[in-house]
Amino acid sequence: MKTKQKRAERAKLIADARALTDAVKEGETMSAEKNAEFDKLMKKADELKAEIDRLELLDSAEIDLGETVQRRAGRENISTDEAKARIEDENKACNAYLRNGMGGVPEELLPLARKQFKAAQSGELGGAGGYLVPPSFDTRVIEAQLAYGPMLMPGLCFGFDTATGNPMNFVTDNDTSNEGTIIGENATVGQQDVTFGQVTIDGYTFSSKMVLVPNSLLQDSAVDLEGYLAKKFGERIGRAKNRYYTLGDGAKKPTGIVTASTQGKIAASATVIAPDEVIELEHSVDPAYRANARYMFHDDVLLHLRKKKDGQGRYLWQEGLKAGAPDTINNKPYVINQHMATHATGEKAMLYGDFQSYYIRRIGGVRVLRLVERFADSDQTAFLAFERGDGNLIDAGTHPVKHLVMA
Known part of the structure; x- marks a missing residue:
């Protein structure tokens, strides 16, 4: 009901x-x-969006949480209550490590903490110590990354996880200019070779840089330390x-x-x-890719396009009125990416195509390193992800x- 009301407010703006x-x-x-008034109204509409x-993300996250417990239970052949208890223990062990280091992890949780600590040192993950969260x-x-990294938006690009970081080669071939033929009786079938290519996806290390936390905050159990650090790590990485x-x-x-591109x-x-x-631009892309295609551009480009009309006097930009329906440009969804250039001389101001052809690889998980002595003189502990x-x-x-x- 709340989203329905907000959609109605947005439609009015x-x-x-x-x-x-x-x-x-x-x-x-x-x-x-009038331009200033237009921009003010659209800014309010964007805030409502x-x-x-x-x-909607919160609703989805609550559903995902329940599904995570069920998947864990099925994978380990245990009850959902047992799966939930194991997840809680892993979280407690991680929280204890973040606040007090390995020495502060309760004895009953030490096996879990040691397992994660050892996993972070794995050469396969490119690890140099720390704690695999x-x-x-x-x-x-x-989740924090998604807010700052539109390229990481679920369903946009083709994302996949690997346990190790060895280079991966993807074979490509372009056979679009070749087609079959009709042959006469007793005729010899012709030959047409396919040219293959290769794209390599490697593994590079992203760092959050140091996040300094006062030791008084670590000692305050009321503070959601995991939430604070997860948000900081997610925003920075x-x-x-995305860049x-x-x-x-x-x-x-x-x-x-x-x-x-x-x-x-x-x-x-x-x-x-x-x-x-x-x-x-849309029709420069092969029709085979247009069924799942969308636009991508900077927010300034969206502002520029919002006032544009096609030859029939229809606005290029249309709002999504139904729940889950995206706003569109020329009836195609779009993604705002602030790392793209704006519409200025010589800049690539818009992308269009099937972004599922862009592969994003994630290796292992997030490793956290806790630095105690480096900032001891300022009574702070540094964390690196x-x-x-x-x-x-x-x-x-x-x-x-x-x-x-742009020209």
Whole structure:
């Protein structure tokens, strides 16, 4: 009910903003005052959209929590009560380590803590010590990453986990120009070779940098230390991942989606994106990829496009009115990515295509390192989080993601 009311409020704000642009006569431009009013209304609409998304994410998280317990029970052939108890013990052991180090872990939980501590030192994970956090803490870090890393949004790219960090090779082939034929009786079948390529996905280490926590906070049991650290680690690593998965140049780092994309359209202007250019970018992508395609751009580009109409006078931007329905540009969903450039001279301002062709690898889990002595003179303990991963576009020459570049 709460989301339904907020959707109605948002629809009213958008209708009021549209009324301002509809009132502008052909050949005229909107006044600065009306522009400011439009931006104010749309800002409120965006804030409501963020609230709606958070409420829906919370509902989804509660469902996922129940499913996690059930999956654990099925995997280990135990009851759901036993699975819940094991998860609670893992969380207690992790919390004790974070607050007091291994020496502060209760004796009955030491086997669990030692197991996680040993796992973090595994060469296969590229470990250099620390503590491999339990799944529940790991999930909280991932959830925090999602808020700051749109490339990590569930269902956008093809994400997968591996236990070890060895390089993985993905074979590609482009056979789109070849087709079968009809042969005559007793005729010899012709030969057509397929050209294969290869894309390698490696493992790079992302760091949260040091998070300093006052020792008085560690001693306060009322403070949700795990929640605080998970949020900090997730925000920092999420931003780093998103930057490299967007803009990375592939030189001892991930190859970002913008870097790997192919030119689809050059805008006529250095600062203005015309509605027809948006449509032409869409049609530069092979129809095979358009069924699951979407746009990606900076928020400034969205603001620019919101006032645009197509040749029939319809707005390119449309709000999603139903629960779970996304807002769209030219009837296609879009993703806001603040690491992309805006619509300025020579910049790749828009992407369009099937982002499932971009592979994101996550290796192992989050490792946490606790540094006690380094900041002892300031009565603080430092925490560091590490996570390994890589990303690249699997493109066999069919170019599943293309960009619009400004003149």
